[in-house]
Amino acid sequence: MTKVCTNTHLFDVYILDLLKKYKENKEPISVNFRDLVPQITNMDRYTHFIHSYPAKLLQQIPYFFLNNTIFSKENDIVLDPFCGTGTVLLEASVANRNAIGIDINPIAALIAKTKTSKENILKLKKELENIQALFKIYSSSKKQYRIPKISNIDHWYSKNNIRKLSKIKDVISQIDDTNIKEFYLVVFSICCKKFSYCDPRISVPVKINKDKFPEGHALREDAIKNLEFINKSEVFEYFIEQAKKNITRLTEYQNSSMMNSNEVIVYNSDIKHLAKKQIKKKLVQLILTSPPYVSAQKYIRASSLSLQWLELNNATISELDKQSIGREHFPKSEYDYLHTLGMNKIDKILSKIYERNKLRAYITYRYLFEMQESFSHYYQVLKSNGYFVMVIGNNTIAGYEFMTHKYLIEIAERVGFSTELILIDDIKSRGLMTKRNKTASVISREYIVVFRK
Numbered sequence: 001m002t003k004v005c006t007n008t009h010l011f012d013v014y015i016l017d018l019l020k021k022y023k024e025n026k027e028p029i030s031v032n033f034r035d036l037v038p039q040i041t042n043m044d045r046y047t048h049f050i051h052s053y054p055a056k057l058l059q060q061i062p063y064f065f066l067n068n069t070i071f072s073k074e075n076d077i078v079l080d081p082f083c084g085t086g087t088v089l090l091e092a093s094v095a096n097r098n099a100i101g102i103d104i105n106p107i108a109a110l111i112a113k114t115k116t117s118k119e120n121i122l123k124l125k126k127e128l129e130n131i132q133a134l135f136k137i138y139s140s141s142k143k144q145y146r147i148p149k150i151s152n153i154d155h156w157y158s159k160n161n162i163r164k165l166s167k168i169k170d171v172i173s174q175i176d177d178t179n180i181k182e183f184y185l186v187v188f189s190i191c192c193k194k195f196s197y198c199d200p201r202i203s204v205p206v207k208i209n210k211d212k213f214p215e216g217h218a219l220r221e222d223a224i225k226n227l228e229f230i231n232k233s234e235v236f237e238y239f240i241e242q243a244k245k246n247i248t249r250l251t252e253y254q255n256s257s258m259m260n261s262n263e264v265i266v267y268n269s270d271i272k273h274l275a276k277k278q279i280k281k282k283l284v285q286l287i288l289t290s291p292p293y294v295s296a297q298k299y300i301r302a303s304s305l306s307l308q309w310l311e312l313n314n315a316t317i318s319e320l321d322k323q324s325i326g327r328e329h330f331p332k333s334e335y336d337y338l339h340t341l342g343m344n345k346i347d348k349i350l351s352k353i354y355e356r357n358k359l360r361a362y363i364t365y366r367y368l369f370e371m372q373e374s375f376s377h378y379y380q381v382l383k384s385n386g387y388f389v390m391v392i393g394n395n396t397i398a399g400y401e402f403m404t405h406k407y408l409i410e411i412a413e414r415v416g417f418s419t420e421l422i423l424i425d426d427i428k429s430r431g432l433m434t435k436r437n438k439t440a441s442v443i444s445r446e447y448i449v450v451f452r453k
């Protein structure tokens with residue numbers, strides 16, 4: 001079991017020192033979060049690994065920003081408006097903060113909710129026994145089952161796996177208790193990816209192709225092994241194995257947060273509608289988030305198979321995509337002329353990009369415009385003197401290095417925030433990250449900017 005010190009004063013002295021240094025020099029300070037947080041030795045802590053997701057936040061970052069009394073105190077409210085699978089929410093809960101998460105992606109919201117679930121472990125285990133019994137019935141009899149509507153299903157799955165996944169979906173549909181059902185839907189979603197022909201090295205669905213690599217190449221061997229595993233079709237067995245692992249993880253989380261009185265709420269919603277949600281104005285003490293990048297990750301597309309199997313989305317996948325910040329598809333009529341934000345540095349880079357590529361300029365403009373909209377919401381819900389911590393990297397757009405953090409700082413300051421600290425962490429590849437920099441793809445820099453209202 002992971003032993004983690006949750007002393008909330010842990011980083012106080014160090015943080016005060018960083019804030020002082022930045023105030024004096026106004027220069028970004030280099031840090032290494034892995035070294036800074038030696039308390040985390042095993043990344044499979046609590047429920048962090050219950051389901052994969054592209055560009056998950058490094059756990060050490062929320063751990064650092066939540067285990068101190070400067071940015072927030074116990075029982076304060078912490079908001080992650082782009083919560084993804086809930087890395088911040090989980091760390092906030094263990095550090096005894098109340099947490100609110102928002103994400104447009106129904107799969108991400110489901111994982112985040114399950115990650116911080118207080119569902120009774122005995123009930124989960126009992127349900128797993130029922131599921132196992134039903135699997136036996138479904139395997140041996142000619143029980144009817146329904147195949148969900150999945151576009152191009154035969155391209156992504158073998159007949160055998162379609163049958164078995166559909167049966168699992170049928171079994172889970174029979175669970176009455178919503179929380180228990182959601183827990184098993186997360187396990188099911190793992191299987192939907194694992195038993196598809198999707199290349200596990202790529203976040204969006206792309207078929208495994210062993211012939212892309214020559215005989216003897218390690219990646220060819222990996223592809224062959226993956227295909228063998230998929231074709232063995234041990235879907236029920238794998239489901240049970242993953243369910244047990246996730247029950248163990250949830251038990252560890254619940255044991256660690258047992259004495260805490262906090263609450264975690266997750267909304268599956270568009271951040272642009274945050275104002276309409278129940279988050280009361282001026283109640284949030286800390287906003288801690290890693291927002292999307294300009295056209296860097298296709299979160300909805302990455303989850304598209306699970307979204308179809310789980311039939312979670314009221315909206316269609318393309319509608320969800322249209323609400324995602326950082327998206328790439330726009331009708332030509334929208335980018336026929338140069339759009340600007342009325343901010344010097346930003347307008348300059350937008351017009352440079354426009355010279356090279358009109359669509360890229362519009363994608364960038366829409367990203368910055370929508371981030372500005374979301375920052376205005378943050379300003380409304382944050383307490384006076386509250387903090388907003390943003391983790392973001394740079395990328396390349398139309399051949400220009402796009403210093404995302406600089407432009408977002410300009411926007412945040414226009415909204416009313418003051419910049420209190422900039423940290424830089426050189427991160428080793430976080431897997432599944434879209435290549436953001438043409439020249440240096442393995443090591444990229446992440447900027448952590450601390451704002452104050």
Ligand SMILES: C[S@@+](CC[C@H](N)C(=O)[O-])C[C@H]1O[C@@H](n2cnc3c(N)ncnc32)[C@H](O)[C@@H]1O
Nearest residue numbers: 056057082084085087103104105270271324325
């Ligand atoms: C960098 S990821 C966050 C990852 C998260 N920190 C984690 O550890 O799992 C950014 C998230 O922003 C979400 N997102 C994009 N546009 C959004 C919008 N308009 N409203 C809410 N969430 C959005 C994406 O679905 C994605 O999950």
